[in-house]
Amino acid sequence: MKGIKRFSVAAIGLGVAGTLISAGMAVADPSGSPAANTRPLQGTGSDTSEEVMNGLSDAVTIGGSKVISSYNASGGTFTSRPTGCSYAATGTVGAPDGVLRPNGSGQGRAALVASETVGNPRENCLDFARSSSVGGTAGSNLTYIPFAKDAVAFAVTASSNLPKQLTLADLKAMYDCTYPGFEDNSAAAGWQSNFKALLPQSGSGSRDFFYNTILGYANSTLTGDPATVRGCVSDEKDRSGRGDYTNNNGIQEHRANVLDNNSIIGVSIAQYIAQATGTSPTFIGKGVLGSIVNTAGDVPSYPFQLNTTYGTVAGAGDSQNAPATRDIYNVVPTADLNDPEVDQVFTGSDSLLCLQATLIAKYGFGTLGSACGATTITRNN
Amino acid sequence: MRRLTLAVAAAALLVPAVLLGSSAAPAVGADSDEAGTAVTVQGTGRFSNLKVTVSKTDHLVNEVVHITWSGLKGGSGDNFPANYLQIMQCWGDEAAPVREKCQFGGLVDIRYGGFNAANRQVNGQVVDPLETITKAPGQPNAYVPFQSVTGVTEPNTPSQFFGGYTTNEQPFGRTASDGTGQDYFEVQTGREAPGLGCGSRLPSGAARDCWLAIVPRDNVEVDGNPSSTGTLNSSPLSQTNWNDKLAVRLHFDPVGITCPIGTAEKRLLGQEEVSEAIVRWQPKLCGETGSIFGFSQVSGDLARNKVLDDDPWLNFVSRPLDPATVPEGRPVTYAPVTISALGIAFNLDIIPSFGAPADVQAKRGQRVESMKLSPRLVAKLLTQSYLAGSYSPGMPPGNAIDMLRDPEFKELNPQLAKIKTETPLVSLLQPLGLADGHAELWGYINSDTDAVDFIKGKADPWGMKINPRYKNLSLDRSDFPRSDLGQLNLGDNGAGGTIEVQELDARPFAADMHEVARSAVKGDTLSRTQYDRLANPPVFKKDPPQVGGQRSILGITDLPTALRYSLPMVSLKNAAGKYVAPTSASIRAGLAQMKKSEVDGVLLSNPDATDPEAYPIPVITYAVTSPQQLPADDAKAYSAFLKYAAVKGQVPGIEQGKLPGGYVPLPAAMVEQTLAAAGLIARRGDRTNEPAAEPSATPTDTVVPPASSGPVALPGVVPVAGNGAPSKGPVAAPVLTGPVASPFTTPDNAAGPQRYLLLAALALGLAAGAFKPLTTWLYARKLAASPHTTGPSS
Known part of the structure; x- marks a missing residue:
């Protein structure tokens, strides 16, 4: 079967539009009362879970009051406490002291670590971080509490020159620039490959999950001048290289509208579903989900409805199972696990977040049942 | 001439033979003993x-x-x-x-x-x-x-x-x-x-x-x-x-040497090529000779200088002193102690390229066991001539991105044409500093017309040219220069500046050949290119090691070290045009072709060796000293050492006291030469005038404790209390820092002495051939001149 059947809301099985949240989508920053910077649980970080956490911020209350303030990965200036604790708007120089709104899982966790660091200018400003992967280094400073399940696939445009079904070996070859059309072309052509393999900017949990876990490549494989090292891989909107995000040139997560007919990018399936159904603001553009198949020509199983058996992705030749599903986390300092708000809201399958399984599913995520709210995963950052 | 007061890192490592994996090149030495275990x-x-x-x-x-x-x-x-x-x-x-x-x-x-x-x-x-x-x-x-x-x-x-x-x-x-x-x-x-x-x-x-x-x-x-x-x-x-x-x-061999308290310690000084053997012999030498021998690893230049010192010790070099530097009436004696080979070890796993044929796919994750390199390919690796090996502009655009994509490599190694590496293969792990062995490698490159032409700027048959910053590099050298110190811009650092990766962080030097081999087998490129924005201040962290099945590292080392760390060595093209890996037979063939130098008793490599079976870079390590200058008890001890080295020390085996794998036992003529030298040294060169009785050296702490790897000392050297002024009196009791795992143990992640090595590398790159910067950077001690100064040896 050629191409991907465009989905319709009915096929998704998400239910009818009437059950969507409020009149449309949750807003980028907390709204309503109590005032955002007075709520006890302030968090930043991943794009992947920003909308679902916005929805949960509206729904989760203690004693009738909202307790979560979750700030999207990009947006304007905000303060996270009644005094001080200001985070400048995305893409600015970060006045007054250079601290910007954290953008992505890595920055969100870094901001949380900073918040726990005595003497840091943002000490005590944040309470949790949204993270779409377990990152950082081994240790126990932070606890990663899962609350939802996601899957990751790739996207291309509907009229793309690239196939919409790829084996894992194909996908790996595209991201090390050995797939036909992705090779580093000659100096005369300015080292520009015909096709580009795109990634969200560095620090993104989804980038790490896609590049490290599914494709199995270390971050060090991208060190080097793109003219000579994996020249087809770019995390810049203008595809001119890697790592230069000035003037908002970095690719944000889950914005398939960055694609053209000659490029490919990894995306969160939950995000795709939510954007496609209008639950989240849409950045899909012309992007469509592709699927990773066992061997070329297999009948693919489209992961449109988050199919929890879309678990492992087998590769060609040697068994190269790569887990394509991932849990999504809220990260809290381990030392705070017994704080009353943290305990009530985040930890255990009886937590206020985990009790909102229906809401979580509306954002395209899978739910975790009794595994939701576990506190067994710790890292140092 | 500088008088160096050095404490001794009594590195009492015990070194056995290790099999070369299942492969092309048969192991040299004690492999049957090892297989029995x-x-x-x-x-x-x-x-x-x-x-x-x-x-x-x-x-x-x-x-x-x-x-x-x-x-x-x-x-x-x-x-x-x-x-x-x-x-x-x-x-x-x-x-x-x-x-x-x-x-x-x-x-x-x-x-x-x-x-x-x-x-x-x-x-x-x-x-x-x-x-x-x-x-x-x-x-x-x-x-x-x-x-x-x-x-x-x-x-x-x-x-x-x-x-x-x-x-x-x-x-x-x-x-x-x-x-x-x-x-x-x-x-x-x-x-x-x-x-x-x-x-x-x-x-x-x-x-x-x-x-x-x-x-x-x-x-x-x-x-x-x-x-x-x-x-x-x-x-x-x-x-x-x-x-x-x-x-x-x-079952481990015991760590550390035990000798009765009060046993005199004698100093050995010299090149790394002999260290595996000496470390193996050390536990037995006490019983056999009545002395402990502590070995300090230094360059051949420093070792040659020591021979002319008032207190010449016993030193280990491959190249002889320049006779012009030896004063009249002060004979210098050479005794061969080990024969091995220098070359390039490699740790390369098969990752099939996209579209590789089924037989290559079937080998996914396995190690490559043999590889051929021409002198020109080695030159390309040493001169940052691959595009991904330089961060500077102005590289010849037609050059291959890395060695696996170099048509010269693919033609020579067709079985490796369909594999790829996670990161581009563009360089070799090179030991820092000066060494006779390094000069041997350059001599090998210099003997090949294609390689010399390449260095002079001529394109290879596929259009690849040398990195312009290395053009016309002098090959008469004993260091590995890094002449292209470009930087890589990694993007903005979020604070208005840019992140720059330095060449020497991306491709650092190793401290010595042991570090080359140990790092290569662990997948450690030594690179520090992981920018940690979250550190305060932000810092470049060490790259994580390459994972088994995806490793790609080459490095310069000798055969005993490669075998110890289970690494195969590259087959190099010899003067007859054949590609030969170092084995007992090929090293012996290379040895047979070595030619006499101008110094009696010392052989040098022969770039025109015609035997097609000969490995092109055999290495003989000579013990050298001035017998007449030795104090009586030193002379006795060194003589006993040489007698042991020439006979019992040449028996291959994995036990303490034997000759480890990678060394070829001395042929009979060389054994005789060394025994004769031992006799001459015992007689202190047939001195005709007896000096005043010399007080013996103060006994030192002799039981060398098997301490944990404590603070890292600078290689083999610890500043000793005292001013280092020349004297014939007792040397101040040296401070034994306790054994360190190797004279160049690298700390986990601290900059530490390694930072000095980087600075020294820069200095060396600029002042090639002069060993002064090395000593100035590494030793903060002012060294007094000796009245015997005759200028540096060649």
Whole structure:
């Protein structure tokens, strides 16, 4: 079967539009009362879970009051406490002291670590971080509490020159620039490959999950001048290289509208579903989900409805199972696990977040049942 | 002439022969002894088809053993969700390894496997019904404590005893889809693994034995069910997994030398090529000669200078002193002590390229066992001529991006034309500093017309040209210059500036050939290019090591060192046009072709050797001294040393006192030459005038404790109290810093002395051939001139 059947809301099985949240989508920053910077649980970080956490911020209350303030990965200036604790708007120089709104899982966790660091200018400003992967280094400073399940696939445009079904070996070859059309072309052509393999900017949990876990490549494989090292891989909107995000040139997560007919990018399936159904603001553009198949020509199983058996992705030749599903986390300092708000809201399958399984599913995520709210995963950052 | 007062790092490592893997080049030396100590064990229960073989289990020192297995039910793929082996070293004399005593959970940057697959946490989302350890008070989760041999018990990692860059644990033993796999595992003595204390002397005098524990993983979790995500999240230390372990007893040679208190210590000084042999001989020399011999590794230039000192010691070089520098009436004696070979070791795993044929696909994850390099290819690697090896503009645009994409390499190695590497293969790990061996390598390159033309700027047949910053490089040198110090812009740092990777952080020097080999086998490129924005201030962290099955490192080292760390060596093109790897036979053939130098008793390599079987870079290490200048007791000791070295020390074997693998025993004529030199030295050069009786050197602390690897001393040198002024009186008792694992032990992640090495590298790059910058940078001590100054040797 050629191409991907465009989905319709009915096929998704998400239910009818009437059950969507409020009149449309949750807003980028907390709204309503109590005032955002007075709520006890302030968090930043991943794009992947920003909308679902916005929805949960509206729904989760203690004693009738909202307790979560979750700030999207990009947006304007905000303060996270009644005094001080200001985070400048995305893409600015970060006045007054250079601290910007954290953008992505890595920055969100870094901001949380900073918040726990005595003497840091943002000490005590944040309470949790949204993270779409377990990152950082081994240790126990932070606890990663899962609350939802996601899957990751790739996207291309509907009229793309690239196939919409790829084996894992194909996908790996595209991201090390050995797939036909992705090779580093000659100096005369300015080292520009015909096709580009795109990634969200560095620090993104989804980038790490896609590049490290599914494709199995270390971050060090991208060190080097793109003219000579994996020249087809770019995390810049203008595809001119890697790592230069000035003037908002970095690719944000889950914005398939960055694609053209000659490029490919990894995306969160939950995000795709939510954007496609209008639950989240849409950045899909012309992007469509592709699927990773066992061997070329297999009948693919489209992961449109988050199919929890879309678990492992087998590769060609040697068994190269790569887990394509991932849990999504809220990260809290381990030392705070017994704080009353943290305990009530985040930890255990009886937590206020985990009790909102229906809401979580509306954002395209899978739910975790009794595994939701576990506190067994710790890292140092 | 500088008088150097050096304390001695009595590096008493014991060095055995190690097999070269299953391969093309037959091992040199004591391989049959080693094969006799191989052990095979079998799994139980679900793993009863699993067989694991460890290549060497006796007379172990810090070295790399080859572990192979078969009988797992599937492959681990690239990301290790399931089907792999987990290998760790443990101490303890119980009937089986005890999990609390195992060195595991030290890795910090882990890319693969499930959440607890590489740590000591035994609770997780899946509950292990047999697990008894629960969360200790104050701990966020349940962990298996680490009980060190010292008595200190830690609740979890991070451990004070092992860390991310020092641990030898292998949590992810790559397995092919047919259930077979292999690993090159570094066994560690108490020096490298102070928490385990393997090889330490027990009160009985025997060395502490240790365990290798191997935990097999299939796809079943600790609760008996397949993992719901396909990835095994539990730790190998979780009781149900631990019950499946296989165990192999490891017998170590004792670490450290024991000699009666009061035994005089004599100093040996010189090139690294002889160190493996000397370290092997050291434990026996005490009994055989009545002296302890402490070896300090220095360049040939420094060693030659020492020969002309008032107190000349016994020194080890390959190239002789320039006769013009030797004063009249001061004969210098040369005695050959070891024969080995210099070359390029490599650790290259097969990753099939996209579209590779089935036979290459079938070898995914296996090691490449042989590779051919021409002198021109070596020159390309040494001159940053591949595009991905330079961060500077102005590189010739037609150049290949890296060696695997170089048509010259592909033509020479067609079997490697369809493989790729994770990061571009553009350079060699090079030892820092000056050495006769380095000069030999350049001499080899200089003997080849194609290579010389390339250096002069001529394009190779495919249009590749030398990096312009190396054009017309002088090849009469004994260092590895880094003439292109470009920077790579990694983008903005979020604070208005840019992040720049420096050349010497991307491709650092190694401290010496031992560091080259040890790093190469562990997949450690030594690079520091991981920018940590979150550190305060932001810093470049060390790159994580390459994972087994995906390694690609080449480096300059000698054969004994390569064998010790289980690395194959490159087949180099000889003058007859044949590609030859270093073996006993090829080294002997190369030796037979060496020609006399202008100095009696010293042979030099012959670039025009015509024997097609000859390896082109054989290395003879000569002991050299001025016999007439030696004090009487030194002369006696050195004479005894040479007698031992020439005879008993030339018997190949893996036991202490024998000749380790990688060395070829001296032929009869050289044995005679050395015995004659020993006699001459005993007679102190047939001195005609007896000097006034000399007070003997103050006895020093002689029992060298097998201490843990404490603070890193600068290589082999510790500033000694005293002013270093020349005198014939007793030398101030040297401060023994205690043995260090190698004279160039690299600290985990601190800059430390390594930073000086980087600065020294810059200085050397600018002032090639002068050893002064090396001494100035590394030794903060003012060195007094000696009245015998005659200028530096050539």
